[in-house]
Amino acid sequence: MRSLDRLTLAHLWLSFAAFAIACVFGLWQMLARSPWPAPFFTPSNYFLSVTAHGSIMAYVLPTFFIMGFGYFTAERALDRRLPLRRLAWAGFGIGIFGVAMAVATILSGRASVLYTFYPPLTGSVWFYIGLVLVVAASWIWCAIMIVAMRDWKRANPGAPVPLAMFATVANAIMWLWTTAGVGTELVFQIIPAALGWTDSVDVGLSRTLFSWTLHAIVYFWLFPAYIAFYTMAPKAAGGRLYSDTMGRVSFVLFLLYSLPVGMHHLFMDPEHSTGFKFLQMTLTVLVTVPTLFTIFTISASMEIAGRLRGGKGLFGWIGALPWERPMVLATGLAFFMLWFGGGGGLINMSYGMNAMVHNTSWVTAHFHLIFGGTVVIMYFAIAYEIWPHVAGSPANSPARQRLQLWLWAIGMMVMTIPWHWLGLLGQWRRVAQFDYTNPLIAQWGPWVLVSVFGGALLLASALLFVWNLAQAHRRPASAVDAFSFARALHEHDRAPRVLNGFGVWNVLVAVLMLAAYGFPIAQFLIDDRPAALVHRTSGRAP
Amino acid sequence: MAARTEQDVVRSELRWSIVVGLTVGAISLAILWAGLVRFINPPSNIETIDPNSVHLSAEFNEANLGTRVENGQVVTRVVATQFSFAPQCVVVPANRQVTLRFTSPDVIHGILVTGTNVNTMVVPGYVAQVHSVFRKTGDLLMPCHEYCGLGHSQMWATVRVVPEDDFKPDADGRALCEKP
Numbered sequence: 092m093r094s095l096d097r098l099t100l101a102h103l104w105l106s107f108a109a110f111a112i113a114c115v116f117g118l119w120q121m122l123a124r125s126p127w128p129a130p131f132f133t134p135s136n137y138f139l140s141v142t143a144h145g146s147i148m149a150y151v152l153p154t155f156f157i158m159g160f161g162y163f164t165a166e167r168a169l170d171r172r173l174p175l176r177r178l179a180w181a182g183f184g185i186g187i188f189g190v191a192m193a194v195a196t197i198l199s200g201r202a203s204v205l206y207t208f209y210p211p212l213t214g215s216v217w218f219y220i221g222l223v224l225v226v227a228a229s230w231i232w233c234a235i236m237i238v239a240m241r242d243w244k245r246a247n248p249g250a251p252v253p254l255a256m257f258a259t260v261a262n263a264i265m266w267l268w269t270t271a272g273v274g275t276e277l278v279f280q281i282i283p284a285a286l287g288w289t290d291s292v293d294v295g296l297s298r299t300l301f302s303w304t305l306h307a308i309v310y311f312w313l314f315p316a317y318i319a320f321y322t323m324a325p326k327a328a329g330g331r332l333y334s335d336t337m338g339r340v341s342f343v344l345f346l347l348y349s350l351p352v353g354m355h356h357l358f359m360d361p362e363h364s365t366g367f368k369f370l371q372m373t374l375t376v377l378v379t380v381p382t383l384f385t386i387f388t389i390s391a392s393m394e395i396a397g398r399l400r401g402g403k404g405l406f407g408w409i410g411a412l413p414w415e416r417p418m419v420l421a422t423g424l425a426f427f428m429l430w431f432g433g434g435g436g437l438i439n440m441s442y443g444m445n446a447m448v449h450n451t452s453w454v455t456a457h458f459h460l461i462f463g464g465t466v467v468i469m470y471f472a473i474a475y476e477i478w479p480h481v482a483g484s485p486a487n488s489p490a491r492q493r494l495q496l497w498l499w500a501i502g503m504m505v506m507t508i509p510w511h512w513l514g515l516l517g518q519w520r521r522v523a524q525f526d527y528t529n530p531l532i533a534q535w536g537p538w539v540l541v542s543v544f545g546g547a548l549l550l551a552s553a554l555l556f557v558w559n560l561a562q563a564h565r566r567p568a569s570a571v572d573a574f575s576f577a578r579a580l581h582e583h584d585r586a587p588r589v590l591n592g593f594g595v596w597n598v599l600v601a602v603l604m605l606a607a608y609g610f611p612i613a614q615f616l617i618d619d620r621p622a623a624l625v626h627r628t629s630g631r632a633p
Numbered sequence: 634m635a636a637r638t639e640q641d642v643v644r645s646e647l648r649w650s651i652v653v654g655l656t657v658g659a660i661s662l663a664i665l666w667a668g669l670v671r672f673i674n675p676p677s678n679i680e681t682i683d684p685n686s687v688h689l690s691a692e693f694n695e696a697n698l699g700t701r702v703e704n705g706q707v708v709t710r711v712v713a714t715q716f717s718f719a720p721q722c723v724v725v726p727a728n729r730q731v732t733l734r735f736t737s738p739d740v741i742h743g744i745l746v747t748g749t750n751v752n753t754m755v756v757p758g759y760v761a762q763v764h765s766v767f768r769k770t771g772d773l774l775m776p777c778h779e780y781c782g783l784g785h786s787q788m789w790a791t792v793r794v795v796p797e798d799d800f801k802p803d804a805d806g807r808a809l810c811e812k813p
Contacts, residue, residue: 134783134784134785134786135783138780138783138785203783204780205780209740209741209779209780209781211739211740211741211757212740212741212780212781212782293758294741294756294757294758295756295758295759298741298756333636333642334642334646337646357754358675359675359676359743359752359753359754360676360677360754360756361676361677361678361679361680361753361754361755361756361759361760361761361762362679362756362758362759363677363679364677364679365668365674365675365677368675368677369668372664373661376657376660376661376664377657379653379656379657379660380653380657383649383652383653383656383657384646384649384650384653387646387649388646391636391645395636437660441660441663441664441667442664442667442668442673442674442675443664443667443668443671443673443674443675444664444667444673445675445752446673446675446750446751446752447750447752449743449745449752449778450743450745450752450778450779451745451778516747517745517747517748517774519745519776519777519778520778520779521778521779521780521785522776522785522786523785523786524786525786529774531747531774580636580642581638581639581642614679618681620681620758621681621682621683621684621685621757621758622684622758623684623737623739623740623757623758624684624685624739626715626739626740626782628782628783
């Protein structure tokens with residue numbers, strides 16, 4: 092096993108082990124909210140569980156997956172040794188230390204503030220410091236990705252950076268911008284409050300800073316799924332990528348439009364004017380553009396593969412695709428869930444219509460479907476695809492892999508369709524239990540129980556996933572072909588300079604962020620806004 | 634589709650870009666129309682209040698909470714606090730515009746009224762204001778929908794929508810929830 096593969100494996104195993112544990116918490120939370128009894132139920136256990144589930148799914152699973160996959164991509168796509176390997180291991184060390192610190196604090200019950208923090212509520216400072224360490228580890232990864240691309244460009248002047256690496260660096264740069272919001276909130280507002288250095292928090296400002304991060308973080312999670320769509324799925328299907336340029340354009344658009352849109356999480360907030368809400372809503376609409384481009388390009392790439400395999404007619408190529416291959420199957424299932432999740436998202440971001448669904452189960456359904464469904468199913472497919480190369484032996488048989496993917500997609504639909512409906516009925520979020528003796532709430536009961544069944548399928552799928560990956564380590568190493576990414580239909584030996592680097596795009600991000608967030612943040616510093624007293628959830632002095 | 638030459642690819646992409654442009658344009662126009670023509674805008678009155686002295690303020694002191702008719706306008710004031718609302722029940726007339734005003738003396742809360750589009754965050758330091766017309770009579774649930782601490786699940790109030798004729802404010806313009 093090459094040392095880089097050990098680095099990738101370490102990151103992925105940390106990510107997936109945490110993920111499986113978080114799925115157990117998730118199912119238990121669904122039981123607590125259902126008409127059925129949940130063992131060990133108390134409100135404090137419930138919010139401890141929500142904090143653990145959210146923090147792991149939002150900060151541990153995607154961050155370490157992206158880091159591990161990024162290291163793999165940097166070495167395989169650029170076909171050269173990863174620079175700064177010791178620093179990468181140091182980053183992993185800092186990250187795992189941060190995870191341990193945050194998780195231990197959550198499990199002690201002293202940080203039940205959910206992964207979105209909600210100051211002036213404050214938990215133990217060790218929770219926040221643990222998360223800051225995870226972010227610091229990810230910044231080390233960002234730096235290594237940027238350096239790796241720069242070194243490669245120096246060695247290959249004028250040559251286009253391979254698409255997989257171009258996208259990975261786009262994500263690294265976007266993540267550096269993204270974490271500025273939550274980082275500022277943690278360092279200047281929450282950690283001083285948790286330490287007892289300050290006794291009040293400007294809540295309007297803290298919500299605004301968190302919103303800076305809150306949309307782009309989701310695109311940070313989503314990038315690997317799109318990287319797989321463009322650079323892995325066409326090859327797995329036996330075809331070629333329809334257009335490499337369209338991939339570059341889409342990834343650049345994600346970098347641009349993921350950031351100046353976070354205020355769509357604050358539509359229902361009283362501290363911002365309709366003007367800036369409307370501006371950021373308009374920019375949010377533009378986020379659909381790269382996704383619609385991607386749907387087109389990947390469908391066209393799949394059509395090429397299907398026709399090469401003998402598919403005829405308008406839709407005959409779909410049946411001709413090699414659906415038995417996990418990467419192709421996962422791509423199909425991800426696209427299916429993307430239609431529902433994306434459609435729901437359009438309603439969420441629709442400014443006025445948001446009032447209908449804000450903080451109802453509709454929103455929970457939306458992000459479980461789009462992140463847990465579309466994105467995480469691609470994490471599974473990527474892991475299966477690269478496992479023979481990093482673990483030395485394939486994951487469990489393709490049949491077991493397909494079973495796991497189907498279970499996940501079906502479980503996700505069975506769980507989230509009732510949630511969408513319950514949201515429209517008015518079921519609100521973040522409560523530990525409902526009073527099913529109330530007639531209004533009693534009618535939700537059957538829908539809630541259906542969703543619990545979906546959750547059980549998801550937990551079964553998560554455990555099967557970990558089992559499938561573990562099988563590779565029980566088998567002797569087997570010889571595999573060298574890994575390669577999908578090739579484009581028409582390849583170029585040069586790329587336009589703007590689509591081969593990020594200089595000009597960083598300037599544009601800065602301009603957009605200044606326009607979208609300049610005044611909304613400055614208003615808190617110009618006016619003297621009333622601050623709210625700190626409330627310690629643990630009830631103890633810092 | 635034809636993809637023999639690179640021009641074929643670019644042509645198909647341009648055609649698709651037109652579809653994307655039209656889709657995005659249609660969505661934007663629908664939202665613009667709802668906002669500008671139908672006045673469907675999110676609650677956005679940037680109106681501050683000191684959260685540490687809410688109970689002493691002229692508007693949100695205990696005696697002034699609940700529903701009151703002021704110059705013909707129905708205004709309902711509620712304080713959201715860990716882990717209850719004050720008052721726990723408010724009465725409003727059906728088919729009349731009602732202005733709901735909320736604030737919090739402690740942490741972040743949020744409310745929705747089931748079966749309606751009344752929805753707002755209640756952020757300490759601010760007054761959140763929503764206008765609505767309730768069409769159906771009966772008791773509606775108004776829960777706190779934002780995590781505010783371990784008692785969050787127990788935090789909910791009732792909005793009692795009564796027929797316009799049964800809405801009888803006293804001489805001071807105040808209307809209270811009667812015991813059912």
